[in-house]
Amino acid sequence: MKLDISTVKGFQDYLPPESLIRDKIKKIAEKHYKLYGFLPVETPIIEFDELMKPDALPNEEEDEAVRDRFKLQDRGGRNLGLRYEFTFQLARIFKENQNIKLPFKRFQIGNNFRDEPIRAGRTRQFTQCDADIVGDSSVNADAECISLSSDILKELQIKNFEIQVNNRKLLNAIIESVEIQEIKQVLKELDKIEKIGSDIVKSNLKKYASSNQIVTLFKLVEKPLEFFKENAFDGAEELDLFIKKCSLYGIETKFSPSLVRGFGYYTGNIFEFILPDKKTTIVAGGRYDKSVGKFINRELPAVGISFSIEALMGLCMNELSSLEIEPIPKVLIISFNQDEESIKLSKKLRNNNIACSITEGQPSKALDFANHQKIPFVLFLGEEELEKQKFKIKEMSTGLESFLAEKQLLAKLKK
RNA sequence: GCGGAUGUUGUGUAAUGGUAGCAUAACAGCUUGUGGCGCUGUUGGAGUGGGUUCGAUUCCCACCUUCCGCCCCA
Secondary structure, X not given: XXXXXXXXXXXXXXXXXXXXXXXXXXXXXXXXXXXXXXXXXXXXXXXXXHHHOOOOOXXXXXXXXXXXXXXXXXXXXXXXXXXXXXXXXXXXHHHHOOOOOOOEEEEEEEEEEOOOOOEOOEOOEEXXXXXXXXXXXXXXXXXXXXXXXXXXXXXXXXXXXXXXXXXXXXXXXXXXXXXXXXXXXXXXXXXXHHHHOHHHHHHHHOXXXXXXXXXXXXXXXXXXXXXXXXXXXXXXXXXXXXXXXXXHOOOOXXXXXXXXXXXXXXOOEEEEEEEOOOOEEEEEXXXXXXXXXXXXXXXXXXXXXEEEHHHHHHHOHHHHOOOOOOOOOOEEEEEOOOHHHHXXXXXXXXXXXXXXXXXXXXXXXXXXXHHHHOOOEEEEEOHHHHHHOOEEEEEOOOOOEEEEOHHHHHHHHHO
């Protein structure tokens, strides 16, 4: 039998240089999460399938949702699955750690899995970068998530995004005011307006509403937020406060009444970072107040943001490829039969946080290697250097060589 | 899951019902104290399975992959 060595559909290996960019994205995200006071959390990849069932979907729709999960069984016959996202695990964490001090700001970077169709920027194993605040119901928490995401994107050199915001209570109030019953179906259609255009959505809506209702609905959807505030629509005030808070952070948001996000999960303000030219979402999130506390009979308000490295790289490769990646290693030591000395030197370099490799091959090969790996410095270590008590170092980009004493060498490489 | 397209060394490509060619990359040598260029050599290929045929990479069928829509995105 022939061995199939290909990766499974939707799964892949990541090698340099791509892996270096992925690494960089994670580090940048982590840095900003911590700057905003979020602490790291790690959770299992495998969970009981039961725990992953969605909160709000009625039973008859469960089958549909189940399909997107990877399911497996252990030898004990337990029904398990691979986690498809992070936030449902928060509910368990709060069940098992009821003395967690609020607000609890946690971030998590790791792999999630969905057994679903793939396309550009969408794989079945994906690295999600999440930050959530549990136990703070103020719009400041919402705004912090926006500001945080915005900072991350900017450091990733992605600047052409637009932040669209909406509120689920407001959406529900709008649809209820038109007296349409099929809220969920209508939400589904509204979400497509930007993508497929109002006309198609209008005709799709005929299944759920009368022509009059549709006309009224579309008139409403085009109103500014002021209108909803003046007429005391539920959620309008909350959204307005949120938008104002964002502007205190220096962030401009755009009210988009047709922004929906997922069903049955979000309860308040919702937001998406969108690339207007590509009409695609790169970062998204919102407030979900009913989920985290569901096992402890208490409402734990929560808000968070999330993005996946795969989507980001699939959509923003131009920007991301201009990220500065630290060379690994920074120095290649070419040893001319100087085992002891080269190891001694490598220890010193590493103690000073300078990444290095040692090679004993031909210098031409070593230089060629350094050239291809973009290693910025090559250091020659032979009898000549030992006699002089100085190291010969060559800067690959210029080809210039200089003899440096140890102190000077360290100073130069630390730069 | 549904529909459409796709598939030739790692990558990009060419021709062909009868020995699969080119470029590039990789590896080795020219070159055990100096890289990018050059020269020489080596490795490596028809997605998988079936069918038609004396013979299939080529024609047919199925499956798979990848891409594009749909669905979904808690």
